[in-house]
Amino acid sequence: MQKSSSNNKNSATDNYEQKQNHKKHPIALIRGLKRVKADIQNIKDKDPAAKSILEILLLYPGFHALLAYRIANKLLKWHVPFIPRLISQLARFFTGIEIHPGATIGERFFIDHGMGVVIGETTIIGDNVLVYQGVTLGGTGKDHGKRHPTIGSFVTIGAGAKVLGNITIEDNSNIGAGSVVIDNVPEHSTVVGIPGRIVQQRFFIQGQLLHNKIPDPVTCQLNRLTYELKELKDRVDGK
Numbered sequence: 001m002q003k004s005s006s007n008n009k010n011s012a013t014d015n016y017e018q019k020q021n022h023k024k025h026p027i028a029l030i031r032g033l034k035r036v037k038a039d040i041q042n043i044k045d046k047d048p049a050a051k052s053i054l055e056i057l058l059l060y061p062g063f064h065a066l067l068a069y070r071i072a073n074k075l076l077k078w079h080v081p082f083i084p085r086l087i088s089q090l091a092r093f094f095t096g097i098e099i100h101p102g103a104t105i106g107e108r109f110f111i112d113h114g115m116g117v118v119i120g121e122t123t124i125i126g127d128n129v130l131v132y133q134g135v136t137l138g139g140t141g142k143d144h145g146k147r148h149p150t151i152g153s154f155v156t157i158g159a160g161a162k163v164l165g166n167i168t169i170e171d172n173s174n175i176g177a178g179s180v181v182i183d184n185v186p187e188h189s190t191v192v193g194i195p196g197r198i199v200q201q202r203f204f205i206q207g208q209l210l211h212n213k214i215p216d217p218v219t220c221q222l223n224r225l226t227y228e229l230k231e232l233k234d235r236v237d238g239k
Helices: 002-021 028-046 053-059 061-077 083-095 217-238
Strands: 136-138 162-164 190-192 197-199
Touching: 028 053, 028 061, 061 083
Parallel strands: 136 162
Antiparallel strands: 190 197
8 A cells, every 4th residue: 555655656756747847947057046036926926925036035934945945855855864854953043944855846835934844755746836834745654655645736725724645725715714734625626624515605706716715614514503593493483
């Protein structure tokens, strides 16, 4: 079972990298600079508080953590020992964000504020993903192989949310603040609560989650039961 899980992780990572190959420039340095430029532009597009490129370069811990991850991830792929984890831990010390060098992260990934974000070793993240502070993309035990979540593209994960285990959050989904997600989430879903429950309403505009408008599914269910009970009571009283 563990061997099969490992093969699934490798297959998913290979597919993602093959998908990106056609966009890569033949000179590694130019590829890296283009990716950094895209990360900066992504922050400017998604964060109205970002006033200038200099501000992003100097004052955004999410950008610093992502830059450190990209370097550590490349060194890990070159089979350099020890140094990738050292870079990861230094970035954690200075930014409060821990990204394992073995994670696979796509284009235009943005960590807003970022303190307390943890991204595990076998996590796979697609393109245009937005993560707020306190988010954990973690495992559920001491399993080997693929033990962390796979996050699709255009996903928003709210502050303090925990996405745990080898599960998949599919494209265009949104995880509400403080939710704990332990099951697969289909595309175009909004998940709230502990444990996470899928609500049918799509409380987001142009891919951005409206955190202040997410309903409580437990309250909604209790309200529905209250109305049904009142209706039954009225029928009994009418008799």
